[in-house]
Amino acid sequence: MFTLSASTLRPLFKAEQVRELDRRTIAGGIEGFALMQRAASSAWHSFRARWPQARSVTVVCGGGNNGGDGHVLAALAIQSGLKVQRISLKPLATLNGDAARAAELATSAGVGCEEWHAECVFTGDVIVDAMLGTGLRDEVSGPARQAISAINAAKRPVLAIDIPSGLAADTGAVLGEAVQADGTVTFIGDKIGLHTGDAPDYTGEIDFRPLGVKAQAFFDIPPFAWRLDEAWLNEAFAPRSRTSHKGDMGHVLVLGGAPGFGGAALLASQAAARLGAGKVSLATAPEHITASLVRCPEVMAHGVRGGADLDELPQKADVIVVGPGTGQAAWGQAVLQHALASTAPLVVDADALNLLASHWPNERRDNWILTPHPGEAARLLGCSTAEVQKDRPAAARALQQALGGIVILKGSGSLIAGPGGLAVCPYGNPGMASGGMGDVLSGMLGALVAQRSEIEQSARLGTLVHALAADRAAKGAGERGLLASDLASYARELINP
Template sequence: MEKNNKIFKTEQIKLIEKIYCGSDINKQLGLMERAAKCVMKNLIGKFGKPKKLYVLCGHSNNGADGYLCALIGNEMNISVTIIEEKNVQKRSLLAETTRRKCIEQNIAIEFFDDSYVLDTGVIIDALIGTGLTGVLRGPMQKIIKFVNQQTSPVISIDMPSGIVSDTGYIPSVAVRADLTVCLIALKPGLLSGKAREYIGELVVDDLKIDLCRYPNVSKFGQLLDIDKAIENLPKRSAAFHKYDAGLCVIVGGDFGMGGAPIISAEGSMRIGSGLTRIVTRPDHVIACLIRNPECLVDGINTVSEARRLTDKASAIVIGPGLGKSPWSREMLKTFMNTDVPIILDADALSLIAEKESSFDYKAKKIVITPHAGEAAKLLGCSVREVEENRYAAVNKLQSIFGGVVLLKGPGSILSSLNSDELFVCPYGNAALATAGSGDLLSGLIGGLVAQGKSIQEAAEIGVSVHSYASDMALHEYADKGLIATDLLAYIKQIINGQNFNYHNKD
């Protein structure tokens, strides 16, 4: 079965549903019944058959899904209670139709108020789904806060209520689900940023709709795939030579920050770069050689010394521990003045944001790898504005810099050189929130470019391998105590096809 890796925005999903069902309400109800059966199947599969089921239903079609879940639960002899907001003036046609069916079956319907109390059971969130566009009204906020105070498991239909489905932004409050059943196709809001804290386990079901039959409905993007990343790793022939795997130059390590280029260089070497050179302050040369005797290391004080080091480079990584001193600025100017593919990270991005020097970025083969704070500096906005729509931030950055943009964070987002579609990395966890993690990633990407991979391929493979390595570490240990260089052992396993498919074993 093909992986559910395609991502569609809400309007695109609605268009697919419209083409599939037309105006036939019976066909629409049939699709909703499939959705409800899917939700209940996953609910019981994860939590077992509950004695008590609480279904929170809104006034939209997400509420209709909830009413149908209530009907199925009732048929299974589960004690079902539907909870609604008071004084709902209007419901969608399908919500009204399915609600009447619940009334005909004498399923209890109660209205939420501040004194409401739940017994132990399972809660289904069918309040809003993908319909949110702005800040929730006060009464709905109260219901969601109430749900989040419960100890009972919560399953959300399509999208935890309170999350904007096209962006992942949470304008006020959102349901913290233990399980989210996403229907038809993935939505952007489930995959990146703070929203990932709220979805719990994510299950995707296409409801037997073959998305390949709707080629005229453009998808928003797709998930990166570790299997594809492994397949696309650089290959080596029997007569392979180290110079065939290129030279990756790592530029960074101002005073007090000599560790960053070392970590980046280890990423470059581990992913297969034939030669890796560190260009740093002379003070750090001994430490670099002791840690990585395989590296070429140059201690540089002046621009004239630096210029000669760009000649044979296959890829240049600028930024790990670069700092913001006059030396840092001169290193950036010198190494940007080349036709070699460049990966910009960390302090290099901060210096670029200051706009002291002007470069023709779009004329270069360039990858930028900002986190939200660095992206905000580059865009001249707040971190909050970036997090409100991480996808839009990537598109804006690409319009400025060209090349490939990799916005790091939960659900890292990657732009595409060849289309408007975006890629989202489904791997990674909080263990990556540690010093040196980004330096390691930039080294991986640089090492892949040095071996001849395009900047697009290198960014896709690099972020997939880096993030998946953290998942392997989390699976074996935990998310505390991991340091960036711990990932190197897992990266070695992944690129050699060893134990990288543990996700499929559970």
């Protein structure tokens, strides 16, 4: 069984965990102000690497340690010859602790300071957001919200320190309004909220700087999640044995394509074949058989008018993919009922998820992968889509705890929740907002489960391959017009590194 490699997957933490890492680092002998200086120096290097031609900078500082990082960066900028505009949300005289020391350092270096007011005009080539940091819990209001609006309206490049102000570090949700950064430099431990939910619209490129802190050395602070990485593919897909045969590569059965809805099941079955399954069977409405033979003759297509026509097909499969194009009427209900009666691992997608919510709400099993988008997740949880999106990690974990198996909560920063914990996929692009993408994912997942049997790692790998294939397809011809059927050939390249 292939397992996670800490060398290729980045640990992600919640904000309180990172604060605890910070506290322990200080207790271990590094002065808090020295750590702040280290963070500001790292942010400055990130700034210069991204904008080497910048001749001026505006640094907007809050009243806490995030603001302190900004004050020290302002000092470094003026010492390097840049023209610096420093704006503080709080009067400098009211600051305390390390933030006060940092502000004094900047003042001593010759950096002027103005208090934030609604008429502030930003003069820097680049704006540095050092306002709110990771401690934000409630919706942004007052001067901070005004400053966020002004930064976004300025249409200047923005570097966010630690996290864009207004973004929740634990969920990736926007708390009222958030800074839209071009880059984010984050410290000590990477945060889950930078990689899911609304975050990709606000963080820009993420530059992680551990500041010499080895987070994983603290065994009693386990990562909240893992960030999947493309480098993992080289470890996961070793060359096949020279004596391999199709029987070794598993048999996938796709149950889908109710009358009039054949495309989704065809996409899923072809994706399963392209991801290396030894045999792929498709049970679909009879009128879709010809299309299946034309599209992919390697798939063994069976015409199914209802559950009785399935015969022993489910018993012959190593894994069953159910849901693409099933609909929620009698045909879909019948094939899902037969899938649930099987002991084989299941990949449950699309209308099969809606049928679970409406007809089998108490069904639970350890050997299935559920792949809901936020709307389907909301129906399964009995809440609103907005509630799911407000805290995607919590929703994914709640679904997994209630239904068992593995849950892939799709969307920006797809989350994979299972017995081994939570993983986040940072890849994918807006071109995936088109029909059939989920069907292709379900076929890929079925193929990987068939070949590997271990469903949690298969779920993580399948999500990763699916997103990376979409990124390669978009890089080749653009995001607009990206079709689900474009992904299979790119995915095949990815699994043959």
